[in-house]
Structures are given as structure tokens and as C-alpha cells.
Amino acid sequence: MATVSVYNFAAGPGTMPREVLSQARQELLDWEQSGLPVMEMPFTGEEFQAIQQQAQQDLRELLGVPSDYRILFLQGGASAQFALLPMNLLPHGGRADYLDTGYWSRKAMAEGGRYARIRIAASGAAHGYRYIPSQDEWKLDPEAGYCHITSNETADGLEYHWLPDTGSVPLVADMTSDFLSRPIDIERFGVIYAGAQKNIGPAGLTIVIVRENLLNSARPETPSAFNYRVQAESEGRFNTPLTYAIYIAGLVFRWLKRQGDLGAIALRNRRKSDRLYEAIDASELYACRIRKEDRSLMNVCFDLADASLTAEFLLQAQRRGLLHLQGHPSRGGVRASLYNAMPEPGVEALIDFMQDFASRHVGLHAVNCLSHPR
Numbered sequence: 047m048a049t050v051s052v053y054n055f056a057a058g059p060g061t062m063p064r065e066v067l068s069q070a071r072q073e074l075l076d077w078e079q080s081g082l083p084v085m086e087m088p089f090t091g092e093e094f095q096a097i098q099q100q101a102q103q104d105l106r107e108l109l110g111v112p113s114d115y116r117i118l119f120l121q122g123g124a125s126a127q128f129a130l131l132p133m134n135l136l137p138h139g140g141r142a143d144y145l146d147t148g149y150w151s152r153k154a155m156a157e158g159g160r161y162a163r164i165r166i167a168a169s170g171a172a173h174g175y176r177y178i179p180s181q182d183e184w185k186l187d188p189e190a191g192y193c194h195i196t197s198n199e200t201a202d203g204l205e206y207h208w209l210p211d212t213g214s215v216p217l218v219a220d221m222t223s224d225f226l227s228r229p230i231d232i233e234r235f236g237v238i239y240a241g242a243q244k245n246i247g248p249a250g251l252t253i254v255i256v257r258e259n260l261l262n263s264a265r266p267e268t269p270s271a272f273n274y275r276v277q278a279e280s281e282g283r284f285n286t287p288l289t290y291a292i293y294i295a296g297l298v299f300r301w302l303k304r305q306g307d308l309g310a311i312a313l314r315n316r317r318k319s320d321r322l323y324e325a326i327d328a329s330e331l332y333a334c335r336i337r338k339e340d341r342s343l344m345n346v347c348f349d350l351a352d353a354s355l356t357a358e359f360l361l362q363a364q365r366r367g368l369l370h371l372q373g374h375p376s377r378g379g380v381r382a383s384l385y386n387a388m389p390e391p392g393v394e395a396l397i398d399f400m401q402d403f404a405s406r407h408v409g410l411h412a413v414n415c416l417s418h419p420r
């Protein structure tokens with residue numbers, strides 16, 4: 047395997063484990079002496095069924111998904127789920143609560159609001175999304191069909207490090223950017239969904255984990271390919287699934303299992319992001335505006351105290367092989383995405399570069415760097 051000299055900090059599609067890609071390359075033309083590439087396999091055939099079932103089983107084990115939850119491999123991305131959730135869970139005119147914690151929760155609301163009556167149970171907007179409102183700020187509707195959170199705000203750099211209590215209202219989470227980054231108590235959720243391209247595999251594949259007792263509330267006009275019950279009953283054979291993406295996701299699940307359990311993976315993720323936040327907090331040139339308790343382990347967002355240096359910072363980083371560090375267009379600045387597949391040396395290389403850049407610029411801009419709003 048070639049040495050990795052380039053690190054991809056993109057928020058999504060994100061960096062992939064090199065071992066997985068090289069295994070996929072090896073198997074590209076002939077999967078396990080079957081004589082066939084995975085891409086050409088009939089999806090109902092024995093071989094692909096084995097791949098799909100293994101991926102399901104590995105995911106179930108990794109996450110500890112109880113037997114009364116179904117795992118669906120769907121298409122359309124997380125954004126399709128923004129509309130499909132209300133279609134699958136609520137009758138016409140049904141109500142749902144949403145937590146407004148940043149860019150992606152707003153997207154979820156905008157789309158969900160076309161199919162449901164949506165209430166904002168709490169919002170971080172007034173404070174510029176610097177923190178996740180604590181549960182005592184939430185005003186929950188006990189009659190809501192579900193309560194929606196975005197467990198990690200990819201664009202803003204916020205993450206829940208606790209789980210809300212929504213009583214008998216099913217908790218629904220968009221886990222697109224922190225899926226499989228840490229252990230979760232699935233039983234606290236009614237539905238979890240995640241687009242694959244952040245922490246799992248190729249874009250398009252969308253994982254939905256749904257409690258069985260929620261499988262019977264879809265509106266009749268819900269497209270069958272996106273109807274959770276139809277997909278669960280057909281075991282992913284309702285129509286051609288994303289065969290190649292499912293195969294790659296399966297390789298990623300295997301790779302994760304080789305690292306240990308999700309507890310071990312979470313520890314490593316914690317170590318990586320702690321190192322980076324420490325470097326940010328220790329420097330006069332860099333500042334993270336997110337409250338410490340709510341900082342994301344996956345998407346570390348920060349600003350340069352002198353914003354006019356941001357473009358130069360990004361350009362020099364790129365020249366060092368530190369790619370795609372630009373912040374989300376909605377907020378600018380810098381964002382380093384540290385998904386499972388980002389190795390620790392990648393984080394160290396970024397910190398080295400940041401310190402080097404600061405030593406070359408901080409003196410020149412000391413006057414501008416004296417205070418950062420927190």
C-alpha cells in the first residue's frame with residue numbers, strides 16, 4: 047500500500063479507510079473467486095445476498111441494534127429522509143417537534159414542513175448556534191408524532207453529548223455525520239437515519255434504522271421504494287438496491303470491527319478532536335466559537351482571529367496535502383472533519399501546520415488577535 051501523504055478533511059464525501067479501498071481494488075474484477083465483479087452480481091442472487099446479509103449483521107453487532115429494529119439500506123441521501131420521515135410516520139396534518147441546532151436541522155425542518163405541521167421545540171438561533179439548548183429549554187408537544195434532532199451539526203460543529211427524554215414521543219435522529227463514531231443506545235430512538243458519505247461509504251446509500259412498531263403509519267401515497275414497511279418486508283429486494291455501495295459499506299463495517307468496538311473507536315475519536323481543540327484554544331490565532339460541552343468530535347469548526355488570513359491558511363494547508371479544510375459556505379472559516387477513517391497522524395500533521403502558520407503570522411496580527419468572542 048502506498049504511503050498516505052495527503053489527508054482529506056472534507057465534510058462529505060469524507061475520507062475512506064485506505065485498507066477498505068485497496069481491498070475493493072483487489073476484488074474489483076473478481077469477488078472471492080466467484081468470477082464476477084460485485085457490480086455485475088444479480089441483487090437477488092446468492093452471492094450478493096450473502097454480502098448484504100453480512101453487512102446487516104455486522105452493522106447490527108457494531109451498533110447493538112435490538113431485534114425489534116429493522117435496518118434498511120435505502121437510496122436518496124439524508125435529504126430524501128427529511129421528507130420521507132413525515133410521510134412514513136405521520137398522517138396528513140400530523141405534528142412533529144424539531145430541535146433547531148444549526149444548518150442541517152433547518153434543512154430537515156424546511157423539507158419536513160412541506161409534509162407536516164412542524165414546531166420548533168427549542169432553538170440555538172438567537173445565540174448564533176454556539177450551543178445545543180439543554181433539555182430544560184425544550185418545549186415538547188406531547189401529541190407530536192415524533193421529535194427530531196440532528197445529533198451532529200456538520201456545518202456548525204455542534205454535537206449532542208447527551209440524549210433527550212421525549213417521553214412516549216418517538217425520538218428521531220439525523221446521524222449522518224456521527225453515525226458509528228461512538229456507541230449509542232438505540233432503544234432511546236424510534237428512527238435513526240444517516241447518509242453514508244460522511245462516515246460509512248459511497249454517497250447515495252442511506253441507512254435507516256426503525257423500530258418495528260413504527261412500520262405501519264406510512265401514508266398510502268408514500269413511494270413504495272421509500273416506504274419503510276415495504277422495504278423491511280422485502281428485505282431490501284423491493285427494487286435494485288445500491289449493490290456496490292452496500293458492499294463497500296460492508297467492508298467499512300468489517301474494518302471498524304477490526305478496530306475493536308464502538309467504545310474503542312469513540313476513544314480514538316475523542317483523542318483526535320481533543321488534540322485539535324487544545325491546539326485551537328492554546329493559540330491566539332485560532333478560535334472555536336462553540337461551547338466546550340457541545341463541540342463536535344467529527345467536524346471541528348474554527349476561525350482565524352484575523353479572517354483576512356483564512357484564504358492564505360487554506361491555500362498553504364492544501365500545498366501541504368491537507369485538503370478541503372474550508373468551512374461550510376453557510377459560516378465560512380475552517381472546518382476539519384475527523385471521521386473514523388481520519389488517522390491520528392493526519393490530525394498531528396494539521397496541528398503541526400497550524401502551529402507553523404501561527405508562528406509565521408501571529409506576531410504580524412497580534413493587535414487583531416487580542417479578543418475572540420466566546
Ligand SMILES: *Cc1c(COP(=O)(O)O)cnc(C)c1O
Binds near residue numbers: 220
Ligand atoms: C451531509 C448531511 C446531510 C445531507 O446528506 P445528503 O446525503 O447530501 O442528502 C444531512 N444531514 C446531515 C447532518 C449531514 O451532515
